[in-house]
Amino acid sequence: MTDLLTPVLRQLESNDGDALARYIDFLRIPSVSTDPAFAGDIKHAAEWLQTELSALGFAVEIRPTPNHPVVIAKDHAAGPSTPHLLYYAHYDVQPADPLELWDSPPFEPVIVEAENGPRVVARGAVDDKGQLRTVVEAMRAWKQVHGKLPVRVTLLFEGEEEIGSKNLRPFLKTYKDELQADVAVITDTNSWNVKTPAITTSLRGLLYTELKVRAANRDLHSGLYGGSAANPIHVLSELLGKLHDEHGAVGIPGFYDSIEPVDEATRAAWEKLNFDEGAYLRDIGLEHSAGERNRPALERLWARPTCDVNGIWSGYTGIGAKTVIPSEAHAKISFRLVPGQEPDKIADLFRAFLEKELPDYVQWELDIHSSARGFRLNTTSSYLQAAKRALSKVFQTDAVLIGGAGSIPVVEWLKVELGLDSVMLGFGLDDDKIHSPNEKFELVCFRNGMKSQAAFLAELVK
Amino acid sequence: MTDLLTPVLRQLESNDGDALARYIDFLRIPSVSTDPAFAGDIKHAAEWLQTELSALGFAVEIRPTPNHPVVIAKDHAAGPSTPHLLYYAHYDVQPADPLELWDSPPFEPVIVEAENGPRVVARGAVDDKGQLRTVVEAMRAWKQVHGKLPVRVTLLFEGEEEIGSKNLRPFLKTYKDELQADVAVITDTNSWNVKTPAITTSLRGLLYTELKVRAANRDLHSGLYGGSAANPIHVLSELLGKLHDEHGAVGIPGFYDSIEPVDEATRAAWEKLNFDEGAYLRDIGLEHSAGERNRPALERLWARPTCDVNGIWSGYTGIGAKTVIPSEAHAKISFRLVPGQEPDKIADLFRAFLEKELPDYVQWELDIHSSARGFRLNTTSSYLQAAKRALSKVFQTDAVLIGGAGSIPVVEWLKVELGLDSVMLGFGLDDDKIHSPNEKFELVCFRNGMKSQAAFLAELVK
Numbered sequence: 001m002t003d004l005l006t007p008v009l010r011q012l013e014s015n016d017g018d019a020l021a022r023y024i025d026f027l028r029i030p031s032v033s034t035d036p037a038f039a040g041d042i043k044h045a046a047e048w049l050q051t052e053l054s055a056l057g058f059a060v061e062i063r064p065t066p067n068h069p070v071v072i073a074k075d076h077a078a079g080p081s082t083p084h085l086l087y088y089a090h091y092d093v094q095p096a097d098p099l100e101l102w103d104s105p106p107f108e109p110v111i112v113e114a115e116n117g118p119r120v121v122a123r124g125a126v127d128d129k130g131q132l133r134t135v136v137e138a139m140r141a142w143k144q145v146h147g148k149l150p151v152r153v154t155l156l157f158e159g160e161e162e163i164g165s166k167n168l169r170p171f172l173k174t175y176k177d178e179l180q181a182d183v184a185v186i187t188d189t190n191s192w193n194v195k196t197p198a199i200t201t202s203l204r205g206l207l208y209t210e211l212k213v214r215a216a217n218r219d220l221h222s223g224l225y226g227g228s229a230a231n232p233i234h235v236l237s238e239l240l241g242k243l244h245d246e247h248g249a250v251g252i253p254g255f256y257d258s259i260e261p262v263d264e265a266t267r268a269a270w271e272k273l274n275f276d277e278g279a280y281l282r283d284i285g286l287e288h289s290a291g292e293r294n295r296p297a298l299e300r301l302w303a304r305p306t307c308d309v310n311g312i313w314s315g316y317t318g319i320g321a322k323t324v325i326p327s328e329a330h331a332k333i334s335f336r337l338v339p340g341q342e343p344d345k346i347a348d349l350f351r352a353f354l355e356k357e358l359p360d361y362v363q364w365e366l367d368i369h370s371s372a373r374g375f376r377l378n379t380t381s382s383y384l385q386a387a388k389r390a391l392s393k394v395f396q397t398d399a400v401l402i403g404g405a406g407s408i409p410v411v412e413w414l415k416v417e418l419g420l421d422s423v424m425l426g427f428g429l430d431d432d433k434i435h436s437p438n439e440k441f442e443l444v445c446f447r448n449g450m451k452s453q454a455a456f457l458a459e460l461v462k
Numbered sequence: 463m464t465d466l467l468t469p470v471l472r473q474l475e476s477n478d479g480d481a482l483a484r485y486i487d488f489l490r491i492p493s494v495s496t497d498p499a500f501a502g503d504i505k506h507a508a509e510w511l512q513t514e515l516s517a518l519g520f521a522v523e524i525r526p527t528p529n530h531p532v533v534i535a536k537d538h539a540a541g542p543s544t545p546h547l548l549y550y551a552h553y554d555v556q557p558a559d560p561l562e563l564w565d566s567p568p569f570e571p572v573i574v575e576a577e578n579g580p581r582v583v584a585r586g587a588v589d590d591k592g593q594l595r596t597v598v599e600a601m602r603a604w605k606q607v608h609g610k611l612p613v614r615v616t617l618l619f620e621g622e623e624e625i626g627s628k629n630l631r632p633f634l635k636t637y638k639d640e641l642q643a644d645v646a647v648i649t650d651t652n653s654w655n656v657k658t659p660a661i662t663t664s665l666r667g668l669l670y671t672e673l674k675v676r677a678a679n680r681d682l683h684s685g686l687y688g689g690s691a692a693n694p695i696h697v698l699s700e701l702l703g704k705l706h707d708e709h710g711a712v713g714i715p716g717f718y719d720s721i722e723p724v725d726e727a728t729r730a731a732w733e734k735l736n737f738d739e740g741a742y743l744r745d746i747g748l749e750h751s752a753g754e755r756n757r758p759a760l761e762r763l764w765a766r767p768t769c770d771v772n773g774i775w776s777g778y779t780g781i782g783a784k785t786v787i788p789s790e791a792h793a794k795i796s797f798r799l800v801p802g803q804e805p806d807k808i809a810d811l812f813r814a815f816l817e818k819e820l821p822d823y824v825q826w827e828l829d830i831h832s833s834a835r836g837f838r839l840n841t842t843s844s845y846l847q848a849a850k851r852a853l854s855k856v857f858q859t860d861a862v863l864i865g866g867a868g869s870i871p872v873v874e875w876l877k878v879e880l881g882l883d884s885v886m887l888g889f890g891l892d893d894d895k896i897h898s899p900n901e902k903f904e905l906v907c908f909r910n911g912m913k914s915q916a917a918f919l920a921e922l923v924k
Binding site: 033034035036094095097098101162163164204206208215216217218219220221222223224225226227228229230231233234236237238239240241242243244277280281284285286287288289290291292297300301304306307308309310311312313314315316317318319320321322323324325326329330331332334336361369370404406407430433434435436437438 | 495496497498556557559560563624625626666668670677678679680681682683684685686687688689690691692693695696698699700701702703704705706739742743746747748749750751752753754759762763766768769770771772773774775776777778779780781782783784785786787788791792793794796798823831832866868869892895896897898899900
């Protein structure tokens with residue numbers, strides 16, 4: 001069979017500068033989805049994609065949702081006998097704060113030399129704008145070289161991933177017929193390390209909540225009321241202190257009851273990866289694991305549920321002193337879930353825990369921001385095997401199958417709503433600082449990503 | 463003896479509208495001391511006082527400190543045979559946040575009708591600008607009627623009370639000779655209720671600290687690190703949960719060891735006040751006391767030390783969701799102290815508690831913002847008795863002697879540095895919402911305050 005891939009890879013190499021320029025241009029748009037102040041930038045990012053993809057010959061539409069729009073782009077020119085791939089990525093990003101910890105402005109990308117060569121530093125450098133670019137640039141090169149893609153492609157780029165993808169599931173329901181395909185390709189995951197490509201075959205789910213505890217009907221002077229009035233910070237702190245027991249396990253009764261255990265083969269494969277948790281923690285300035293005691297690190301990260309308080313605020317938080325007993329205290333509390341745990345059931349258990357543990361002299365409210373199940377993928381599918389071959393070819397080393405510690409709820413919804421299995425093809429690294437100041441993407445990862453996406457298309461028509 | 467007072471009281475009544483206009487004008491200056499953004503307004507407030515007091519015939523100077531200046535105004539025309547009074551009040555105010563809970567802008571005073579007649583609503587309405595106005599207006603009326611004051615007066619108005627008066631003690635040391643007087647008069651306390659005047663004869667001290675707990679060297683993604691990385695919110699929460707035991711007592715070992723007990727006579731006098739803690743708490747929307755169990759309410763508020771967390775912040779606190787494990791968590795933690803407790807010793811006990819309770823995998827720092835001892839005043843002094851007579855005359859009911867729950871560190875410093883006893887002559891009410899949104903001062907309290915200050919001067923020269 002003709003070698004369709006080599007000229008595409010050559011094209012990617014000769015177009016590298018232009019691809020980088022487009023990538024940087026895209027990063028300049030502060031498409032922060034959680035804060036309504038950036039709604040115009042979200043719209044701008046969607047239109048930017050529409051302009052580019054239309055010029056590449058895709059039929060593009062910006063489809064509204066109750067919040068941020070979805071970009072749908074189709075190129076089915078390869079014809080009905082070819083596989084049909086539904087690509088998923090997201091064009092929204094996390095907020096950039098705390099701004100003062102960035103070495104350069106988060107939406108003014110810079111290229112910095114580091115131990116793996118040059119890297120791009122910006123909010124969204126990898127999550128998920130950089131990953132999204134690997135898909136588009138691979139298709140651009142295929143079209144430049146061969147005039148068309150070798151398979152049918154539908155691109156679905158959403159703008160609400162960082163806020164829980166609330167409108168995506170209804171969107172998939174609404175456009176169920178139109179979005180039928182043979183397989184989904186998700187580009188939002190990591191390599192095992194800079195030299196070793198990986199396919200993620202399991203992901204944790206997420207339940208993200210916000211708790212408000214209210215005591216007095218107004219802020220009080222701590223001198224006049226201290227010793228009599230309840231302080232909601234004390235109440236909230238005491239509660240949060242009970243979220244974990246002395247062995248690092250989540251202290252909510254029933255939390256672990258329905259977990260599906262990891263099978264022995266997977267456990268053995270993970271052990272073979274020789275994960276060095278000490279080095280992983282030293283990189284972030286920590287010496288000890290704070291997770292569940294007596295569990296292997298990769299099991300804790302990939303197959304055990306967790307609870308983290310992601311934010312807390314109450315009272316006076318400015319410079320200097322204010323002697324206030326606040327009226328309210330707030331916390332954002334989230335749970336990473338694993339297969340077997342139903343998010344709604346976990347929310348009920350959490351509510352029962354609050355009911356039991358919070359004293360009756362405070363009022364409280366619990367809001368659910370988002371929820372998604374954890375899941376494991378079928379590792380024997382031909383698409384997954386094709387992806388594995390493509391990665392191994394580009395990286396020139398065998399791709400490994402790993403678990404993912406984060407959550408990508410769309411994978412579950414694609415399965416339930418459209419009946420689609422997913423292949424998770426991503427190129428980030430653990431130290432990319434996603435959601436943190438100085439988020440980065442190694443250019444070597446970006447380049448291998450573009451090539452791997454191109455190679456995957458070639459593997460499908462061999 | 464001639465009735466010097468009646469025409470002064472009449473003058474205050476006929477000048478009431480002008481006094482109110484000056485008071486409101488003064489409240490319009492946002493003299494927030496804790497936030498450097500308001501430094502210009504602090505200066506403006508000091509200059510506003512200088513202009514007024516100079517016009518009234520005082521010799522006025524704005525004396526700089528390393529932070530906000532002190533206004534010193536002298537009128538010693540009454541001559542060396544008369545008593546010399548050193549008045550203390552403060553012209554700085556608390557921050558106004560949370561702004562959204564104010565019914566009207568905090569620095570645009572409004573007059574609102576309520577159950578006790580009209581009241582002024584603004585930040586500083588009572589604490590301490592409204593109280594300060596009672597002193598100045600009483601002296602203005604004396605001068606208008608009699609051409610001069612009946613006693614020698616030095617006014618000391620500071621601009622850092624709400625941030626712990628850090629520079630005031632060195633200031634008193636520096637100007638020790640110049641500030642010699644017979645007694646100090648502090649105007650920053652409350653009546654027992656709107657009809658019953660009170661003199662405060664004890665105050666609690668204050669130790670105000672700020673704690674920072676640091677885990678990882680940067681913010682982390684909770685999906686990638688949850689189950690492995692330490693979360694400083696968890697660590698801080700667990701610690702704060704240990705600050706109080708299950709009986710509402712402070713859990714720091716040694717915290718109560720050196721407390722001087724209240725004598726039986728005082729305890730009996732407090733019991734006679736028939737304080738209704740239930741009503742006091744219902745007014746702020748609470749049903750139960752959260753203080754030390756099995757102690758009378760007034761003892762808890764006036765003679766027992768407390769600990770309150772006044773602020774807490776960490777991680778993502780904006781709208782929506784961010785799945786972050788933060789690097790740092792912060793809390794402002796303060797202690798109300800009583801006689802016998804040395805602030806430095808309590809700080810040491812707190813540090814030892816942190817050392818013992820915080821796990822070794824986090825780093826922490828404790829800053830001390832301010833500290834002051836609690837104390838009790840001599841209740842038999844002739845000045846205090848004169849004040850009691852003046853209050854009883856104006857309010858037409860006996861003044862009571864009460865404890866104060868808050869802290870006014872200057873009282874201790876005046877004693878130690880200048881050898882001066884203080885008389886605490888104040889006109890606030892417990893429900894004035896000082897340090898809270900919608901701070902107010904009843905006009906009836908403001909008017910009785912001006913008259914009482916005038917009557918006090920008359921009592922001294924009888």
